[in-house]
Structure formats: structure tokens, C-alpha cells
Amino acid sequence: MAPDAAGRQPLAPETPDALADIVRAAAADGTPLDLMGSGTRRGLGRPVAGNARTVSLRGLMGVRQYSPTELYITVGAGTPLAEVAATLAEKGQGLLFEPPDLRTLLGSAGEPTIGGAVATGFAGPARIAGGGIRDSLIGVEMVTGRAEAIRSGGRVMKNVTGYDLTKLTVGSFGTLGALTEVTFKVLPTPRRMATLAVRGLGDGDARALMSLALASPYEVTGAAHLPAAIAARSEVAALTDGAATLLRLGGFAESIDYRVGELTDHLETAAQIDVLDDDASAAAWAEVRDVRALAGPPDRAVWRISVKPTAGPEVVARLADLLPDVLYDWGGGLVWLSLEAGEDAAASVVRGAAEAAGGTAMLVRAPDGVRAAIPFQAPPTGALATVIARLKSAFDPAGVLNPGRLYPET
Amino acid sequence: MQMPEPNAAVLARRAQIAADLRSLLPAPDMVIAAEDELRAYETDGLSAYRQMPMIVVLPETTQQVSAIMRYCHMNGIRSVARGAGTSLAGGALPLADSVVIGISKMTRVVDVDFANRTATVQPGVTNMAITTAVQHEGFFFAPDPSSQIACTIAGNVAMNSGGAHCLKYGVTSNNLLGLEVVLPDGEVVRLGGPNLDGGGYDLMGLFTGSEGTLGIVTEITVRILHSPEGARPILMGFDSNEAAGACVDAIISSGIIPVALEFMDKPAIHAAEAYVHAGYPLDVEALLIVEVEGSDEEVDRLLGWIKEIAQRHNPSYLRISTSEAESQIIWKGRKSAFGAVGRISPDYYCMDGTIPTGQLPGVLKRIGEICDGYGFEVANIFHAGDGNLHPLIMYDANKAGDLEKAENCGADILKLCVDVGGCLTGEHGVGVEKRDLMTYQFTETELEQQRRVKDVFDPAWLLNPHKIFPLSARVGRLGADAAPAAAAE
Numbered sequence: 090m091a092p093d094a095a096g097r098q099p100l101a102p103e104t105p106d107a108l109a110d111i112v113r114a115a116a117a118d119g120t121p122l123d124l125m126g127s128g129t130r131r132g133l134g135r136p137v138a139g140n141a142r143t144v145s146l147r148g149l150m151g152v153r154q155y156s157p158t159e160l161y162i163t164v165g166a167g168t169p170l171a172e173v174a175a176t177l178a179e180k181g182q183g184l185l186f187e188p189p190d191l192r193t194l195l196g197s198a199g200e201p202t203i204g205g206a207v208a209t210g211f212a213g214p215a216r217i218a219g220g221g222i223r224d225s226l227i228g229v230e231m232v233t234g235r236a237e238a239i240r241s242g243g244r245v246m247k248n249v250t251g252y253d254l255t256k257l258t259v260g261s262f263g264t265l266g267a268l269t270e271v272t273f274k275v276l277p278t279p280r281r282m283a284t285l286a287v288r289g290l291g292d293g294d295a296r297a298l299m300s301l302a303l304a305s306p307y308e309v310t311g312a313a314h315l316p317a318a319i320a321a322r323s324e325v326a327a328l329t330d331g332a333a334t335l336l337r338l339g340g341f342a343e344s345i346d347y348r349v350g351e352l353t354d355h356l357e358t359a360a361q362i363d364v365l366d367d368d369a370s371a372a373a374w375a376e377v378r379d380v381r382a383l384a385g386p387p388d389r390a391v392w393r394i395s396v397k398p399t400a401g402p403e404v405v406a407r408l409a410d411l412l413p414d415v416l417y418d419w420g421g422g423l424v425w426l427s428l429e430a431g432e433d434a435a436a437s438v439v440r441g442a443a444e445a446a447g448g449t450a451m452l453v454r455a456p457d458g459v460r461a462a463i464p465f466q467a468p469p470t471g472a473l474a475t476v477i478a479r480l481k482s483a484f485d486p487a488g489v490l491n492p493g494r495l496y497p498e499t
Numbered sequence: 500m501q502m503p504e505p506n507a508a509v510l511a512r513r514a515q516i517a518a519d520l521r522s523l524l525p526a527p528d529m530v531i532a533a534e535d536e537l538r539a540y541e542t543d544g545l546s547a548y549r550q551m552p553m554i555v556v557l558p559e560t561t562q563q564v565s566a567i568m569r570y571c572h573m574n575g576i577r578s579v580a581r582g583a584g585t586s587l588a589g590g591a592l593p594l595a596d597s598v599v600i601g602i603s604k605m606t607r608v609v610d611v612d613f614a615n616r617t618a619t620v621q622p623g624v625t626n627m628a629i630t631t632a633v634q635h636e637g638f639f640f641a642p643d644p645s646s647q648i649a650c651t652i653a654g655n656v657a658m659n660s661g662g663a664h665c666l667k668y669g670v671t672s673n674n675l676l677g678l679e680v681v682l683p684d685g686e687v688v689r690l691g692g693p694n695l696d697g698g699g700y701d702l703m704g705l706f707t708g709s710e711g712t713l714g715i716v717t718e719i720t721v722r723i724l725h726s727p728e729g730a731r732p733i734l735m736g737f738d739s740n741e742a743a744g745a746c747v748d749a750i751i752s753s754g755i756i757p758v759a760l761e762f763m764d765k766p767a768i769h770a771a772e773a774y775v776h777a778g779y780p781l782d783v784e785a786l787l788i789v790e791v792e793g794s795d796e797e798v799d800r801l802l803g804w805i806k807e808i809a810q811r812h813n814p815s816y817l818r819i820s821t822s823e824a825e826s827q828i829i830w831k832g833r834k835s836a837f838g839a840v841g842r843i844s845p846d847y848y849c850m851d852g853t854i855p856t857g858q859l860p861g862v863l864k865r866i867g868e869i870c871d872g873y874g875f876e877v878a879n880i881f882h883a884g885d886g887n888l889h890p891l892i893m894y895d896a897n898k899a900g901d902l903e904k905a906e907n908c909g910a911d912i913l914k915l916c917v918d919v920g921g922c923l924t925g926e927h928g929v930g931v932e933k934r935d936l937m938t939y940q941f942t943e944t945e946l947e948q949q950r951r952v953k954d955v956f957d958p959a960w961l962l963n964p965h966k967i968f969p970l971s972a973r974v975g976r977l978g979a980d981a982a983p984a985a986a987a988e
Contacts, residue, residue, distance in 0.1 A: 158748040159855045159886070181754055212696060221696050223704055224673045239945045245853040247670060247887040247925035249659045249708045250933075250940055251967065252949045256672070256704025260696070277754040300614045306637070306728045344797050351794075397615045397693040422615075422695055449697040466698045472686035476955060477700060483951040495699070 093143050099125075103148035105230065105238045105269040111144060112267065113236035116487035124263040124491050126167055126202030130209050132195040132454060134262050134465045138493040146204055149269050152176050154244070160275055161227065161244045166204030166268040173203050183278040185225045187213030187374075193384045194391065195454060204268045210260025211393075213378035214311040214337070217303065217419050223259045225273045231258060231266030234485025238269070246274045257480075262495040265484040279310075279339030283349050284365040284373060286327070287334040287358060292316060292402040295334040296421040298356060300398060302336045303420050305355050307348045311337030311374055314417040319382045325373045327363055335365075335373060382416055383427040389414075390434035390455040391427045396448030398422040407442040411435050430455050436463045468497055500548050500589075500931060503965050505596040509576055510553065516576060517554050520598070523566045524558065529604075531555040540599050543584040543591040544646070545932055547848075547902055552579065552593035559604045561679060561687060561717040568715065568962075569685025571598055577961050580711040582623070582654030585646040587849055588930025590658060590710055594965060600715060602653050608632045609718065617676055617693065619720045622653030626660075629721060638723040641668035644926065645834055656716050659708030661926035663833070666884035667758045667792075668724070670926065672707040679718035680706060683957040693720060705952070710928050712963045713956040727792035730758060731826050733802045735809050736783030736816030740764065743785035744859040746812040747883045750789065751856075753808055755801060760884035761788040764863065767836050767878040767891070774839035777832030780816040787883065788833055790826075836880045837891065844876070844893035848905045852916030853925035856886040862919060866890050866912055873908040887925035888916065914939055929967045937969060950976070 092098050102108040115122050123141040125131055150167040157180040164173055170188055177183050188206045192198065207229075212221040219225075228242035241254035258268060287298060295314040302309045315323070317332045338348045353362055365373060376382065383391055396404055401421035405413070408426070416425040428435060434455045443450040444467065451466045452459075469477050481488070481499040492499070509516070517532040524530060531537060532554050542549045558564045571578045581591040581601045593599050605621035608628070612618070613636050618629055626647040629640040643662035644650055650660070656678065661670040668674070677691035691703035706713055737743040747760060763771065763779075763786045772779045779786060787809075791801040802819050809817060820826040832839075840847050854862050863879060870877040870892060881888040890912055894905040913923045913933065917940050923933050937946060950968060953960065960976055 156855065156857060158751050159857050160751065161855075210696065210698070216695060220669060220673055223696075223701055224669060233948065235948075237944050237948065239942075239948050241945070243920070243922050244855060245886050245921050245925070247661050247665055247853050247882070247885045248922045249670075249926060249928055250922045250924050251929065251937065251946075252952050253659070253672070253704055253708050254949070254952070256701045259701055259704070260698060261700055265700075276756055280754065297614075300616075303616060304613060304637070304725050306725050308727075341797075341800075343800060344793065347794065347797065395694040395697045397612075397617070399612075399614050419695060447692055448694045449692070449699075451698050469699065471688070472682060473688045473702075476682070476688070476702065479955040480700065480952070483955050484948070 095140070097142065099143040099145040101145045101148050105149070105232055108146070108149070108232045108267055108269060109236045109238055112232055112234065112489065115142065115489045116234060116236060119487060120489060121492050122489050124267050126205035127199035129192050129197040129199045129201045130195065130205050132197060133209050134494040136461060137491050144267070146267060147202060153270065157182060160246070161272055162275055163228070163244060163270060163272040164203055166202065166271055168203050169200040170203055170206060171200065177275055181277050182275045184273060185215060185219030185276055186222050187215040187219070187378055189213050189378045189380065191379065194380045196387055203271055207259055207268060207271055208261065208263045214313060214374055214418055217312060218308065218310040223256045226255055226259060226271060227274050228272035229255050229258050229268055230270040231268050233266040234487060234490045242272065244272050263491045264481060264495050264499055265490065267490065281342045281345045282337060282339045282367050282370040283345050284370040285336040285349065285352060286363040286365055287336070287356070288361040288363065289331045290334050290360055292405060292417070295332070295417070296398060296402050298334055298358060299336070299420040301356060302352060305352060307338060307352045307355070308340070309336050309352070310339050311335065312420040313377045314421070315382070316415055318414060319416050322382045323373065323376060325365070325369050325376070327365060327369060328373060335377070337370060337374060377416065377418055380416060380425050383414055383425055388430060388456060389427045390430040390459065391425065391453045392434070392439050393451045393453045394424040394426060394443045394448055396422055396424065396443060396446045400446035400448060404442045404446050404448070408439060411438065430459050432459070433463055434459050440467055464497055465495065501970055502550065502594060503970060505594065506575070509596045513553055516574070519570060520554065520556055520567065523570060524556065524563055529557045531557070540581065540593060540601070543586045543589060545587055545589040545930070547896065548589050548592050548931060550593050550595060552597050552599040553595065555599040555601055557601045557604050561681065564600065564681045564715055564717050565685045565687050567598070567600055568681050568683060571961060572684045575959065575961065577964060579963050580657070580715045582651035582657070583625070583649045585650045585654065586658065586928065586930060587851070588924070588928045588932040590654070590928050590930040590966065592931050602651065605717070613638065615693065616723050617720050618723050619718060620652055621718060622716050623651050626650050626652060626655055633723050637726050639726050640721055640723055641674050642671045645837065652719050652721070653716050656707055656719060657709070657711045658926070658928040661887065663759045663761060663882060665882065666760060667756060672704060674722050675703060675707060675719065676722055677720040678703050678706060678716050680714040680716050682714045683962045710930065710963065710966050712953060712966055714962070728794045729798055730790055730792040731798050731802065731820045732788050732790040732829050733805055733820065734779070734816070734818045734829055735787045735789065735814045736780045737785045737812065738783065738815050740785045740863045741860040742812050743787055746787065746809050747856060747859070749808050749812065750805055753804065755791070755804060757789045757884065758792045759788065759790040760882070761833050762786070762881050762883035763833065763836065764879040766876060767840065767880045770839040770843050770878060771832040771836045774842055775828070775831050775835050777828050779832055783815050788829060840878050840891045840893065845895040845897065848892040848894060848909055850888065850890045850892065850909050850912050851924045851927040852913045852921055853885070853887045854916050854919050854921035856883065858919040859883065862888070862915060865915055869911045869915070870908055873904050875905065875908055886921065910936060931966060934967055935969050937967070
């Protein structure tokens with residue numbers, strides 16, 4: 090781990106008690122803490138304000154409990170995602186939300202941790218079928234800004250006992266509490282996968298086709314659209330020639346053959362349909378999940394826009410003057426977009442287009458100066474802003490946990 | 500049931516408050532203050548507890564709910580939200596000095612958007628009515644609590660309701676996109692949206708399951724799903740709970756995730772069979788209903804595999820449903836099981852703990868012993884796939900002390916659930932029923948952090964202040980059983 094600007098090594102607690110001691114001391118003298126796992130996602134959100142002390146939670150690691158028949162796994166928050174995935178894979182299971190590996194996109198190195206995935210809250214292509222992190226996370230332990238270790242949820246998937254503080258941690262960027270342990274609902278991974286690649290569609294037609302596929306009984310587990318320029322960057326040879334609209338099916342081998350046939354009929358399209366087998370499917374969806382097509386050039390700004398699926402192509406059409414590179418996931422509801430960073434990553438135009446469609450835009454990557462000047466996401470207003478500020482204060486009255494990382498004043 | 504001390508100053512102003520509320524609403528009959536009409540609001544699905552409210556209001560719009568909430572906030576008046584009143588935990592139980600805000604007139608389906616797979620509805624729409632509004636295009640709303648014909652979506656949001664199909668489709672929270680909420684001070688906010696994972700704190704997730712203590716939901720956008728091609732169950736009987744439990748483990752280990760996996764013990768089987776004649780075997784100790792989805796061929800294949808797995812656990816009965824009619828009667832037995840137990844016992848007390856599924860056989864044995872110790876019969880019905888238990892303790896409310904004994908028996912069972920790594924409530928909520936057990940599951944530090952969340956939304960503790968938390972634990976908070984003046988502006 091690299092020292093911070095002042096030459097200090099990150100603090101590295103190995104127990105929740107040690108972490109609580111650090112938080113207590115920080116709260117007492119008002120030192121902001123910059124929490125991280127391995128730091129692979131430090132590029133997300135705004136840099137933590139002030140002369141912050143870095144704290145690595147990487148030492149809170151290890152698989153604590155895994156019960157394949159009870160469909161849950163409990164791990165230390167600093168456990169590498171890869172270790173969690175490998176542990177589950179041994180029993181043919183996996184995390185439902187398909188967490189992205191953003192190292193290529195963000196130009197970072199290290200081993201992404203499960204706690205970092207929860208704190209940043211990004212789910213992959215399976216979001217539309219298996220749900221997001223919020224839907225899989227069934228229990229947490231954290232140390233709040235009050236230096237108190239608390240638990241919420243547990244290890245059972247049906248649990249309505251008390252307030253759901255578990256969901257509140259997802260995507261909170263460590264501003265409410267430092268996660269020390271997380272428990273997920275897990276399920277068997279599909280035995281076999283196949284992907285229909287529908288070729289040559291424009292963005293609007295692709296969106297309509299994805300809606301049609303998702304309104305079928307064949308359980309489509311991924312629906313993404315790669316416009317021609319994006320498809321050309323794929324390392325999956327079968328995809329490079331022209332726009333590709335990807336529809337993923339997963340399940341038992343016998344079901345897949347049947348469903349590929351049924352879904353093809355259901356689409357009633359004149360466009361060419363290529364079928365990608367297991368390995369090519371996995372490779373194609375990993376590229377979509379990790380947004381690799383937008384990784385270069387690294388000085389371009391990258392936005393993540395979440396809207397209702399029908400609005401995806403409309404938002405992009407409004408931004409055509411910015412000459413963006415665009416990748417659609419979630420049936421059109423998740424738009425990844427890269428453009429010339431300029432002074433402000435065209436923030437007002439991009440946010441305006443997303444918000445006009447009832448959606449939101451996050452500035453996922455930009456040069457440091459732009460990141461410091463532009464909020465990571467649009468700041469809340471009105472009564473909501475009051476609730477958010479008071480909630481932050483309820484968990485972290487001294488404001489020492491990742492201040493400013495998610496919301497400007499929080 | 501201990502209740503917060505009514506605010507005498509508020510009660511003294513009852514007539515004026517009713518008049519003020521009438522002035523906020525377009526029609527006089529939207530405010531109920533006559534005692535005989537208030538009677539209908541004194542209890543809910545947990546009918547052992549009764550408390551007449553001070554006034555009931557039945558608004559029709561978000562603006563009206565907002566005006567009522569603002570008025571109550573400004574005047575230090577407690578309020579309690581009410582959906583259809585089907586709560587089994589006393590979630591809709593009023594306070595003597597409270598205004599009950601009923602959303603039963605807000606029953607409009609606002610928008611159905613098939614291209615985006617969403618439906619936007621008012622809070623008084625029933626769970627089943629959402630499916631009814633979208634099924635002509637082959638869609639459905641997944642959460643399916645047993646009360647789905649009557650219960651409202653607002654109540655589902657408040658309690659984060661589940662159902663029999665959670666293993667595959669999740670609970671209410673997993674099927675929501677956006678909420679419009681009126682905060683206790685009357686402010687209207689939107690949580691979530693028409694989109695997924697829009698960023699920022701997941702206030703929608705926090706609000707869902709908050710039991711009407713943080714605000715009142717006035718509009719809900721839900722995800723709707725396309726129905727599978729078909730679904731059919733297999734029915735399996737075993738000579739012991741242990742064998743049935745082992746079979747459940749084996750099915751899940753095989754990589755098959757059924758859409759539903761239900762378990763009934765002998766008393767429940769007998770009660771259900773006598774009631775609806777579902778064709779259940781009467782000579783088994785435990786019955787599993789395992790349902791899978793897909794095309795006819797897929798269903799046949801999956802049920803074939805499940806049958807193979809089951810046969811390794813020596814089932815004494817095994818039947819695969821071969822028709823829609825047969826499936827329906829099998830499910831009717833299960834869904835009517837609570838009512839069936841009601842026929843063989845003067846009263847029953849329905850519990851709702853969750854346990855890690857591996858603990859099933861041991862916990863069932865202990866439940867039998869606990870009930871035996873109190874001299875009660877018990878029938879067990881539960882969602883075996885997710886470990887959510889519903890022991891039905893059979894008692895007689897007309898027998899002096901029997902209700903209290905049943906409550907103690909239930910508390911022992913719920914403590915057992917916590918002891919083995921589970922929780923107090925899987926889908927019914929804490930309400931007033933289990934609030935005193937919260938200290939068994941949570942540390943004082945944890946409960947205090949949850950109460951701080953209540954403070955964020957409702958600093959004066961005016962909205963549903965007697966739910967979720969032990970009454971004693973609220974001492975010192977503004978408005979909590981304090982002098983009447985403390986709650987006023």
C-alpha cells in the first residue's frame with residue numbers, strides 16, 4: 090500500500106475493535122478518514138476532503154461461514170472478490186449481482202474487495218434478473234462514525250426484524266459506517282449459458298428488441314447493446330463485425346437449446362442472429378460487465394447513466410453533439426458513455442438529459458481536476474437533502490467517514 | 500398490551516381536531532369521528548389487541564395525505580397509517596389519541612408500462628389487483644403473501660411482505676423501483692425512481708419494511724415480470740421431519756432452485772385435508788410441496804430430477820401434478836392451511852420466525868417440546884426454501900390466561916429462532932407483537948442506532964410511535980410518552 094501525500098502509511102486494522110479505536114480517535118480530534126479496501130475503486134466518487142488519514146480495511150478478511158445448502162456466505166469485508174467467487178464456484182454457486190471488475194476502466198491495480206463492491210454499489214448485467222447488491226446482501230457488520238460496532242440483518246434471506254440498515258450501506262461509499270463483515274444470499278450458477286447476438290440494429294431498434302426479449306417467459310438474464318464502434322473493440326471474434334444486441338440465457342443444458350429456439354421465434358426479427366456458446370458468452374458478458382470498451386483513451390470522461398430502459402437511446406440522441414462512445418446494458422436502462430473530458434465533462438448537459446428522462450448520471454471517471462470540480466452525482470435538494478444530511482449525522486456525527494466522497498456536504 | 504400514555508390535551512381537543520381535518524378535505528365523510536364507525540378500525544389481523552382510535556381520515560390524494568400529516572405535525576398529534584388491516588403483528592393497531600390515516604380510497608392503477616416492465620399504483624391497490632391489471636399481457640407482480648386478495652401494496656411496502664415464491668422472486672423490497680412518500684412533517688419526497696440503482700443512499704430500501712414509522716407511502720412503482728410458460732408442483736410425504744429436511748437440503752445442493760418449497764407437518768396436513776380435500780396423504784409426518792417453472796417439458800424434466808433425489812430419502816408418498824386443476828387443489832390446501840387450523844382450534848396464534856434451513860429438524864422438535872410444555876398443540880407450516888417458519892399455536896381465548904400463555908409460548912419459539920442464527924420475523928413485521936423481543940435479537944447499541952433513524956424522519960415520534968421498539972426504550976426521546984406539551988410545537 091502506498092503512503093499518502095504526507096508520507097503516512099495507511100492504517101490497517103485487522104479486527105473491528107481496532108477499527109473502532111481508529112474511528113473513535115478520529116472522531117475525537119476531527120480527522121477525516123479515507124476508507125478503502127484495496128483501493129481499486131478510489132477513482133469513484135469525489136476525493137475525500139481535508140487532510141484525511143487513509144484506512145485500509147483489507148485486513149478484515151476471510152470466509153467466515155459458507156453454507157451451500159442454506160444458500161448464504163459470510164465474509165470479512167476486506168476479502169478479495171476473487172476469493173469469494175472461487176469459494177462459491179467450488180460448490181457451483183455464485184453471487185447473483187455479477188460484480189464488475191473496474192480496474193481496466195479506472196486504470197487501477199490491486200485485488201478488488203467485496204466490501205469495496207458493496208460500498209460502491211455497482212451491479213453487473215445480471216442486475217435485471219438476479220437483482221442488485223441491495224437484493225443479495227442480507228446482513229452486515231459495520232463500525233459507525235460513533236465508533237460503535239453494529240449488525241443489521243443476518244444470514245437468513247427473509248428477515249424484516251427492525252429497520253433495514255443493511256440496504257443503506259450499499260452504495261453509501263463508507264460514509265455511514267465502515268463495513269467489517271458482509272453476508273450474501275447465493276444461488277447455483279447456471280450450468281450452461283448461451284447468448285443470442287442480433288446483428289446490425291440501430292440503438293432504438295435494439296432497445297425495442299431487448300424489451301421484447303425481457304417480456305418473454307424464457308428468463309433472459311442479460312440484455313446489452315453494443316453499437317458498431319463498440320462491438321469492433323470486442324475481443325470476442327464473432328462480435329466485431331457490426332452492432333450486436335446481446336441476449337443471455339442460462340440454465341440446465343437441455344433447457345438452453347429449447348430456449349434459444351423459442352426466444353429466436355419470439356423476436357420475429359429479420360436481422361441476422363448469431364448464437365454464442367458458453368465460452369464466447371462468458372467472454373462477451375465479462376467485457377460488458379467491466380465496461381472494457383470504454384477504457385481507452387484514459388483521458389476521456391466516463392458517465393454511468395441509469396434511466397428507464399425506453400429512455401436510454403433518447404438520452405443518447407440528445408447528447409449526439411458530444412460524439413460519445415456508448416454501451417447499453419440492462420435492456421437500455423444502463424448507459425455507459427465516454428466523451429472528451431474538457432473542463433467539466435459536459436456535466437450540465439449530460440445530467441440534464443438523464444434527469445429529463447427521470448434518471449441519474451454518475452461521473453465515473455474524469456481527470457483529477459474535473460473530478461474535484463464536478464459532483465459525483467447530482468446533489469439532493471429540498472426535504473430529501475435534509476433527510477440525507479441528518480441520516481449522515483445519525484451515523485457519523487463528527488463527519489469523519491469519507492466526508493464528501495458521495496455527497497458534497499456529507 | 501401496554502400503550503403509550505394518551506395525550507390528554509390532544510384528546511380534549513378531539514372535536515376541534517375533527518373539524519380542522521374536515522376543513523382540509525373535500526368531503527365531510529372522509530373524516531370519521533363517530534364511535535360506532537370508528538369501531539371498524541380498532542384492530543387488524545392480530546385481533547387479540549384492540550384500541551379505538553381518536554379519529555379516522557380517508558384521504559384520496561397525496562396532497563390530502565400531506566395536508567393531514569402537516570396538520571398533525573404542527574399540532575403534536577400522533578397518527579397511524581392503515582392499509583387493509585391484515586397485519587398479523589398489530590401493524591395497524593391505533594393509539595387512543597391517534598388519527599388513523601387510512602389509504603383505502605387510494606385504489607387507482609396510475610400507469611402500466613409493459614416496455615419498461617413497471618406498474619405505478621396508488622397505495623390502496625391490493626397486491627392481487629396489480630397482477631390483475633397486468634396479466635392480460637402475460638405479466639404478474641411476484642410477492643404473494645397469503646392475504647394477497649385483501650392486503651394493500653402500501654401494507655406490503657410497510658412490512659416488506661414475502662410469500663411462498665420468495666426463493667426465486669424475492670420479497671417486496673426486491674420488486675420495487677420507486678416510492679412517493681409523505682414524511683411526518685408533510686413534505687413529499689420521491690425515493691428510487693423509474694430506473695434501477697440510481698445512486699445515493701438507498702432510502703427506498705430503508706423505508707421498505709419500516710412498518711409505517713418513517714412516513715406514509717402514497718405512490719408505488721413496482722417491477723412486473725413476465726409469467727413463466729408453466730409451473731407444476733410435486734407432492735412428497737415422509738415418515739419424519741428429519742427425512743423431509745434432508746430432502747430439502749439435497750434438492751438445493753443439486754443446483755435446482757424450485758420456485759417454491761413448502762413444508763407442512765402432520766397436524767397441518769390433517770387440518771388442511773379435512774378442510775379442502777386436496778388429496779394430501781394422511782399417514783405421513785411431513786409433506787413437501789415443491790414447485791418448478793418452465794415449459795411442460797422443462798417442468799417434467801425438473802420434477803423427474805427432484806423425484807430421483809427424493810427417492811434417496813425414502814418418501815412414503817410421491818405424486819407429480821399432471822394438470823393445472825391438480826396443481827390448483829394442491830396449492831389450495833397449503834394456502835388455506837391457516838384457516839384450516841382455525842376450524843380445529845378455537846383460536847390460533849401464528850408465529851413468523853426465520854431460521855437457517857439446516858436447523859429445520861432440530862427446531863421443529865424443540866417447537867413441539869416448547870408447546871408441549873405449555874400444554875398446546877401446534878401445527879407447522881413454513882417456507883422451507885428460505886427457512887421462514889409459521890408455527891400455529893392452538894389455544895382458546897375464552898380460557899382464562901390462555902392467550903397470555905400462548906404469547907409466552909410464541910416468544911419462546913421466536914427466541915429459539917434467534918438462538919439458532921435466525922430472526923424474530925421473516926415477513927409479518929415486529930409491530931406491537933414482538934417489540935419487547937427486539938432486545939433479544941439486537942444489542943442496546945444496535946437498537947439505539949435504529950432509533951436514531953426514526954429520529955431522522957420523525958423527531959417528535961408522532962407517527963406510529965408504539966411499533967417496533969420496546970416502549971421502555973424510548974424514554975427520554977421527544978414526544979415519547981412525555982408530558983403533552985413536549986410533543987406540541
